[in-house]
Amino acid sequence: MATLKAAYLNELYKISKKKKLFVAGILSVALIGIISLILLGINNLAGIGMTSKGEFALLILPFFEYTIIPLFTAFIAIDMFNGEFTNDTIKLTLTRPISRTKVYLSKVFACATFIGVFLLFTMLTAIVISLFSEFSLSSLIKIIIAYVSTFIPLFVFSLMVMFVSNFARGSASAFLISIVLFLAMKGLEFTLPTFQSFFYTAGFDWYKLFIGSYINLSKIIRLFFIFAGYTTVFLFSGISLFDRRSI
Amino acid sequence: MDFAIKLENLTKLYKNNRGITDLNLEILPGEIFGFLGPNGAGKTTAMKIMTGLLLPDRGNAYLNGYSILTDYENAMRDIGCIIENVCMFPYLTAYENLKLCARFYPEIDENRLLWSLQETGMLAYKDERVKNFSLGMRQRMGISLAILSNPKILILDEPLNGLDVEGMVEMRKLFKRLSKENGTTVFISSHLIHDVELTCDRVGVVYNSKLLGVEKIDTILKNYSSLENYYLSEVDINGNS
Numbered sequence: 001m002a003t004l005k006a007a008y009l010n011e012l013y014k015i016s017k018k019k020k021l022f023v024a025g026i027l028s029v030a031l032i033g034i035i036s037l038i039l040l041g042i043n044n045l046a047g048i049g050m051t052s053k054g055e056f057a058l059l060i061l062p063f064f065e066y067t068i069i070p071l072f073t074a075f076i077a078i079d080m081f082n083g084e085f086t087n088d089t090i091k092l093t094l095t096r097p098i099s100r101t102k103v104y105l106s107k108v109f110a111c112a113t114f115i116g117v118f119l120l121f122t123m124l125t126a127i128v129i130s131l132f133s134e135f136s137l138s139s140l141i142k143i144i145i146a147y148v149s150t151f152i153p154l155f156v157f158s159l160m161v162m163f164v165s166n167f168a169r170g171s172a173s174a175f176l177i178s179i180v181l182f183l184a185m186k187g188l189e190f191t192l193p194t195f196q197s198f199f200y201t202a203g204f205d206w207y208k209l210f211i212g213s214y215i216n217l218s219k220i221i222r223l224f225f226i227f228a229g230y231t232t233v234f235l236f237s238g239i240s241l242f243d244r245r246s247i
Numbered sequence: 248m249d250f251a252i253k254l255e256n257l258t259k260l261y262k263n264n265r266g267i268t269d270l271n272l273e274i275l276p277g278e279i280f281g282f283l284g285p286n287g288a289g290k291t292t293a294m295k296i297m298t299g300l301l302l303p304d305r306g307n308a309y310l311n312g313y314s315i316l317t318d319y320e321n322a323m324r325d326i327g328c329i330i331e332n333v334c335m336f337p338y339l340t341a342y343e344n345l346k347l348c349a350r351f352y353p354e355i356d357e358n359r360l361l362w363s364l365q366e367t368g369m370l371a372y373k374d375e376r377v378k379n380f381s382l383g384m385r386q387r388m389g390i391s392l393a394i395l396s397n398p399k400i401l402i403l404d405e406p407l408n409g410l411d412v413e414g415m416v417e418m419r420k421l422f423k424r425l426s427k428e429n430g431t432t433v434f435i436s437s438h439l440i441h442d443v444e445l446t447c448d449r450v451g452v453v454y455n456s457k458l459l460g461v462e463k464i465d466t467i468l469k470n471y472s473s474l475e476n477y478y479l480s481e482v483d484i485n486g487n488s
Contacts, residue, residue, distance in 0.1 A: 003320070014347075017336075017339060017343075018338065087334070088331070088334040089335065090334075091330060091334045092334050092347065095299075096323065096348060096351040097323040097324040098323075099319055099320055100319075244302065246295075246301045246302065247301065
């Protein structure tokens, strides 16, 4: 456990030193600001009530969930594998007294932490902007539940990218394959609606199930098991590839 | 007898038929062993297998009695190495790169970290990003990273590459001192035959994926005018058989 913790702290340290983290932060704040200004403009000038400002954090969630967060998660995950294999820095970790499985898990945990922090940062920024107007406690609870539950599909996505990173030859191809896979699953959801529930991408907006007036428990449980299944497959396939990878 | 390094029938052949075939070798604790051979002879392949970076087709490597295949964490616990090239995170400083490695060894404190930089003459550059380092400085950093944990075994692939004459002498002295004072086993691969002659207690000649012979430097120098002559003789007699 001590070596796993050491590797995890190292991964977090490396992420914290990357420019991507600051770019992600600045981009998020800028986008949240721009979206809020647009909504404010529409509300005030056109007189169209797009959203009550208490729901602003929920309104921007799907936009961030489908764009900025998976994009930067993919960058981070690919950097952890393809990036380190390409410039050989992976040797610095692999020649230490730690098994490859633990190295892989440390990267998974670090990526999960990145997603969690990114979601928290987005949520807090949106809440701060929302605070300038009416903001009720019920909204706050809804917002927290929505953002916390959104972590799971994004985590499964990061595992998929990590798995892809372990068979793709370079960073660019890993990124491309990951995006194509994601879009293919999204496309198949619509072309094969019967099998929609087999794709984890169908659960990207499952947070809506928690915050609606009626909670569909059976659907939540089914989606949870879909996520668990994909997590198991991507995690163990990724570890298996990583374990046999020659350097 | 407990060997520091034991290689048993180590075999790894690539598609181009290069690699290493049936490598058997035993190295005693505290010994400085030189692994000599031309480019593509299989030196780096053997070292990669010894440090778990590459899986062998067959055979096994034991470090301090632990199998690299079945007991990796214990096998690597007391190992410091440079394999192929010195790899560091370019966006981090020398100190930060060392700190990342130090996390795996709870016994390493600040003094040890600074000591490893001091020993290789890199203390003055500890706060500089490694992306700005010259080849020689990178090599010195690689040695700092290897000696950081006070390992029982150092596995060094061409450790003197890119070093100036002064640096080569300093590092040679360092390896000899670690071997003498701490009982550190040093396994060095090099094509710099003169340096191997001055540094090592024993050498093994590897050629065309095979280990041709292993001999003590003292014995070689009794029978040959130089290590170079021994090497050429071994290659000439056994190399193409």
